[in-house]
Amino acid sequence: MLKKSLIALATGLALSTAAFAQDKIDIVFIGKNTGNPYFDSLTKGFVEACEKIACNFEFVAPATAEATSQIPFIEAQIQRGVDVIAISPNSPDALNQVFDAARAKGIIVMTVNGDITGNESHRDLTILPTDFTKVGADQVEMVGSLIGYEGEIAILSATTEAPDQNFWIKGMNEAIKDPKYAKMKLVATVYGDDQPEKSTTEMEALLSNYPDLKGVIAPTTVGVAAAAQVVQSRGIADKVKVTGLGLPSEMRDFVKDGTVEAFQLWSPYNEGWLAAHLAVDLKAGKAKNEVGSTFEVPNLGTITINEGNSINTQSALTTFNAENIDQFDF
Amino acid sequence: MNIVRSILVRRETGIAVMIVLLCLAVGLYKPQFLTLNQLRVILLLVPLIMIVAMGQMLVLVARHVDLSVGSMLGLSAMLAGMMFRDMPYIPWPVGFIVAIGAGALLGLINGALVTVFKLPAIIVTLGTLNLYRGLTFIVSDARQVDRQFVPSALKSMSQTSPILGIPWIIFMALGIVLLAWWFTRHTIVGRQIYALGSNPSAAELRGVKVNQITLLVFTISGALSGLAGIMYASRWGFVNPSNTGAGFEFQVIAAVVIGGVSINGGVGTVPGVMLGVLLLGCVAAALPLLGIPGTAQGAIYGAIILVALLIDRSVRQQGIASLKVARA
Amino acid sequence: MSTTEASATPSTAVQDAAPARPFWHVALVRPETMTLVLLIAAIVVASYLSPYFLDLGYILRSFTLSAEFALVALVLTMVIIAGEIDLSPASNMALSACLFAWAQASGIPMPIAIAIGLLAGLAMGALNAFMVIALQLPSIIVTIGTLTLYRGLAQIIAGDKSIRVPDWFIGIDKVMVLGIPVPVVIFIVAALVLGLILAGTIFGRQIYQIGTNEVAARYSGIRTRRIKLILFLLIGLVSAVAGMMTASRLGSVRYDLGLGGELQMVLMAMLGGTAIFGGRGTILGTFLAAWLLVVVSTGMTVANLLPAIQLTVLGVLLIVAIIATNFIYSRTQR
Numbered sequence: 001m002l003k004k005s006l007i008a009l010a011t012g013l014a015l016s017t018a019a020f021a022q023d024k025i026d027i028v029f030i031g032k033n034t035g036n037p038y039f040d041s042l043t044k045g046f047v048e049a050c051e052k053i054a055c056n057f058e059f060v061a062p063a064t065a066e067a068t069s070q071i072p073f074i075e076a077q078i079q080r081g082v083d084v085i086a087i088s089p090n091s092p093d094a095l096n097q098v099f100d101a102a103r104a105k106g107i108i109v110m111t112v113n114g115d116i117t118g119n120e121s122h123r124d125l126t127i128l129p130t131d132f133t134k135v136g137a138d139q140v141e142m143v144g145s146l147i148g149y150e151g152e153i154a155i156l157s158a159t160t161e162a163p164d165q166n167f168w169i170k171g172m173n174e175a176i177k178d179p180k181y182a183k184m185k186l187v188a189t190v191y192g193d194d195q196p197e198k199s200t201t202e203m204e205a206l207l208s209n210y211p212d213l214k215g216v217i218a219p220t221t222v223g224v225a226a227a228a229q230v231v232q233s234r235g236i237a238d239k240v241k242v243t244g245l246g247l248p249s250e251m252r253d254f255v256k257d258g259t260v261e262a263f264q265l266w267s268p269y270n271e272g273w274l275a276a277h278l279a280v281d282l283k284a285g286k287a288k289n290e291v292g293s294t295f296e297v298p299n300l301g302t303i304t305i306n307e308g309n310s311i312n313t314q315s316a317l318t319t320f321n322a323e324n325i326d327q328f329d330f
Numbered sequence: 331m332n333i334v335r336s337i338l339v340r341r342e343t344g345i346a347v348m349i350v351l352l353c354l355a356v357g358l359y360k361p362q363f364l365t366l367n368q369l370r371v372i373l374l375l376v377p378l379i380m381i382v383a384m385g386q387m388l389v390l391v392a393r394h395v396d397l398s399v400g401s402m403l404g405l406s407a408m409l410a411g412m413m414f415r416d417m418p419y420i421p422w423p424v425g426f427i428v429a430i431g432a433g434a435l436l437g438l439i440n441g442a443l444v445t446v447f448k449l450p451a452i453i454v455t456l457g458t459l460n461l462y463r464g465l466t467f468i469v470s471d472a473r474q475v476d477r478q479f480v481p482s483a484l485k486s487m488s489q490t491s492p493i494l495g496i497p498w499i500i501f502m503a504l505g506i507v508l509l510a511w512w513f514t515r516h517t518i519v520g521r522q523i524y525a526l527g528s529n530p531s532a533a534e535l536r537g538v539k540v541n542q543i544t545l546l547v548f549t550i551s552g553a554l555s556g557l558a559g560i561m562y563a564s565r566w567g568f569v570n571p572s573n574t575g576a577g578f579e580f581q582v583i584a585a586v587v588i589g590g591v592s593i594n595g596g597v598g599t600v601p602g603v604m605l606g607v608l609l610l611g612c613v614a615a616a617l618p619l620l621g622i623p624g625t626a627q628g629a630i631y632g633a634i635i636l637v638a639l640l641i642d643r644s645v646r647q648q649g650i651a652s653l654k655v656a657r658a
Numbered sequence: 659m660s661t662t663e664a665s666a667t668p669s670t671a672v673q674d675a676a677p678a679r680p681f682w683h684v685a686l687v688r689p690e691t692m693t694l695v696l697l698i699a700a701i702v703v704a705s706y707l708s709p710y711f712l713d714l715g716y717i718l719r720s721f722t723l724s725a726e727f728a729l730v731a732l733v734l735t736m737v738i739i740a741g742e743i744d745l746s747p748a749s750n751m752a753l754s755a756c757l758f759a760w761a762q763a764s765g766i767p768m769p770i771a772i773a774i775g776l777l778a779g780l781a782m783g784a785l786n787a788f789m790v791i792a793l794q795l796p797s798i799i800v801t802i803g804t805l806t807l808y809r810g811l812a813q814i815i816a817g818d819k820s821i822r823v824p825d826w827f828i829g830i831d832k833v834m835v836l837g838i839p840v841p842v843v844i845f846i847v848a849a850l851v852l853g854l855i856l857a858g859t860i861f862g863r864q865i866y867q868i869g870t871n872e873v874a875a876r877y878s879g880i881r882t883r884r885i886k887l888i889l890f891l892l893i894g895l896v897s898a899v900a901g902m903m904t905a906s907r908l909g910s911v912r913y914d915l916g917l918g919g920e921l922q923m924v925l926m927a928m929l930g931g932t933a934i935f936g937g938r939g940t941i942l943g944t945f946l947a948a949w950l951l952v953v954v955s956t957g958m959t960v961a962n963l964l965p966a967i968q969l970t971v972l973g974v975l976l977i978v979a980i981i982a983t984n985f986i987y988s989r990t991q992r
Contacts, residue, residue, distance in 0.1 A: 034472040035571035063965040076960040093910045161818035204371045205618035208362045233489040461973030467966025632807025
């Protein structure tokens with residue numbers, strides 16, 4: 001009894017009974033860390049998909065998002081003999097060996113929401129939230145439209161070596177060369193390490209070092225909330241525009257009080273929904289993990305497997321503003 | 331002459347000089363460091379550390395240590411945050427009572443383990459550091475309390491100001507500092523903490539109730555951590571089971587040790603600790619302004635702790651030397 | 659403590675007239691017994707929690723994930739018995755591994771790179787020793803400082819990125835000796851050697867004497883400072899070895915290698931019955947405690963329990979272990 005309730009607690013969802021386990025496939029999703037609101041929504045996508053199709057789902061995650069903390073969890077899933085491991089990797093390379101061990105046992109390893117850039121051969125496929133090549137340009141356009149395409153802008157990122165962040169920052173640096181943005185100048189890129197305290201001091205330093213700053217792009221959920229809070233507490237929302245990638249649940253207040261006019265993200269829910277459907281289809285032989293092959297996902301339509309066995313959940317970022325923010329519950 | 335001398339050799343003077351030199355050096359390179367705005371940034375960085383450091387100081391003076399402050403902060407903040415989220419009909423100031431009460435209870439448990447079982451505080455609080463953090467995850471079901479659930483009146487305490495543009499939480503921290511100063515200087519119990527820390531067996535013989543004092547300092551440390559917990563919710567607007575308060579113990583102990591509190595017990599002053607906290611705050615604010623990457627921050631903090639230890643040692647030796655001179 | 663025991667006994671019997679403890683009492687009423695009982699209990703509970711747990715291959719594989727910490731914990735046990743503590747080994751592991759990886763990545767031949775890593779470990783041990791022994795600062799605060807400093811330096815050297823090690827160097831945990839992964843073998847051999855040194859040599863007895871009463875030990879001619887220096891150097895060196903074992907297991911090195919490992923190491927020593935104030939403890943206890951910790955965390959992970967429950971259980975275990983240890987020592991102390 002205690003065991004049952006503990007497991008229910010661990011997954012945070014009602015488990016379907018083990019009696020059907022034979023004909024359902026077992027999927028486990030390993031998040032970056034527990035207590036991370038981002039993964040609540042992603043997990044919900046998995047859960048609701050597995051209520052409709054033939055899969056058992058469990059969510060586990062280490063207490064901290066440190067590079068090696070996911071290894072014991074992957075080892076444990078290999079031992080449990082699950083069919084599919086979906087994971088948001090905490091490290092681009094420290095997991096290579098244990099991924100190989102899992103795949104040697106016939107487990108499908110899919111990275112979700114972030115890839116092991118540079119070590120793609122150690123996983124089967126990756127499910128990304130959107131087309132990452134467009135994120136940089138979309139974000140520059142977003143901040144441009146907020147500041148009237150004129151003035152100094154800065155980037156507040158997460159950690160200096162986060163692959164996705166750096167890929168997007170590269171995209172921003174490319175995009176800003178467009179003549180459309182000729183009057184905009186990217187003056188600094190700083191790193192808040194995805195900690196609220198650190199992000200706040202970095203944001204304060206930006207404002208001190210660049211008194212003429214007009215806009216800040218923070219393509220990280222922690223960073224954009226911290227930047228918004230600094231602007232809110234200094235009362236300079238009309239002078240400095242903050243945007244970036246944020247969670248509606250964390251940004252709602254800032255949008256409603258006018259601190260932030262608009263920001264962007266994708267749907268984490270759809271990532272989980274898609275991953276579960278793909279996992280079941282792959283195991284049932286209905287889909288093939290080959291570049292160029294396609295498969296159908298309810299509500300999302302036809303999905304194509306792109307170069308590098310990578311899949312985009314949606315083609316462009318969703319923009320959130322005062323008009324639509326209440327329609328999103330994550 | 332003697333007064334001048336005694337001010338000069340005081341530990342607090344040394345820290346104050348270090349702060350001034352640091353600020354001047356940074357200001358020379360980046361003039362915007364010496365502006366009122368920057369002072370505001372520094373002051374907003376320190377209230378949480380300041381409050382918890384006052385409790386930690388009392389624990390250290392009594393010859394113990396409390397490593398669980400970060401986890402107590404997290405758990406009490408989470409309990410208050412969950413009350414805000416799940417019971418919005420309760421008036422928000424009750425959150426203060428919940429957080430401080432929870433913190434005091436957790437601190438009391440630490441103190442009880444230390445006194446009843448005669449266990450070393452460092453191991454007890456290393457255990458409760460994990461235990462309380464684990465409980466935070468369990469009570470919250472590993473879910474964050476989002477910004478929208480934290481009452482805006484509470485959040486505005488970190489932003490709105492009664493006077494001179496200085497937000498409320500800074501005044502609260504200042505109030506705690508004054509209270510701690512009065513407690514250590516002008517109450518019998520406060521003085522007894524020092525007696526206990528300087529020489530536990532002698533203190534006991536003199537009628538100091540060792541167990542009660544030990545329970546008291548741990549409870550105070552817990553209650554102040556709880557207060558810092560609800561102020562975390564005010565300052566950052568959310569409560570997260572894994573981030574809130576994590577690693578706080580290192581910052582607090584660093585600040586307290588820099589402030590001249592001896593880990594051998596019996597020594598430490600409120601102004602010293604206050605300056606120690608401010609010094610850390612100045613460093614934290616100066617690094618990003620100078621463009622020093624966050625990667626260097628750990629090394630700098632570590633070096634500061636070691637330097638403070640060395641200063642502490644040379645001060646102690648000078649003190650012993652001057653005692654010998656005085657006797658001769 | 660012993661005096662209160664004596665006063666509780668009836669009559670006015672003097673203390674040294676207390677009857678000798680029977681052999682079974684000496685052999686069984688000791689902290690290691692508690693650790694062993696907990697270990698067996700943990701195995702039973704873990705097998706009950708998950709049908710996938712009881713598989714020797716899996717347990718051994720899981721042990722390789724903690725083998726590096728367990729190895730350092732053996733030496734840490736000796737440091738604690740000598741009345742000191744070192745909280746910096748996990749950071750030492752990160753810094754020496756980063757220096758090693760950085761050296762070999764910048765083209766320095768492998769043997770020299772390994773030597774650089776090991777020397778770095780020794781140097782870090784030497785810095786701790788200097789502050790503690792020569793400057794007479796308390797080791798707990800010194801090593802909290804160097805804990806932050808060493809990892810900070812690793813972060814400056816490696817930045818936020820990971821450094822790869824060559825392919826042939828990867829996978830020490832996949833190499834088997836008699837079906838046992840090499841890191842586990844290293845741990846077992848180290849435990850045997852250190853156990854013999856601590857229990858069977860004069861050097862070992864002197865470590866206990868320093869921890870029991872350093873002043874008395876010094877007056878009876880024991881070179882306390884030299885022995886402590888040896889211990890700090892040894893733990894520095896072993897940490898460097900552990901750092902490189904981790905590098906081989908992971909295939910890459912990052913500044914956060916072994917983050918938080920100091921807690922696990924202290925936990926292993928405490929659970930094994932080492933007295934935090936020094937003078938008491940055994941390698942056998944730490945050896946058993948290492949397995950206990952691995953069984954507890956592996957059992958909970960494979961049962962898909964919330965990691966928070968692991969934190970809670972580890973915290974409770976630590977407190978229970980130290981209460982039990984204190985209790986047992988107070989009952990057996992004469």
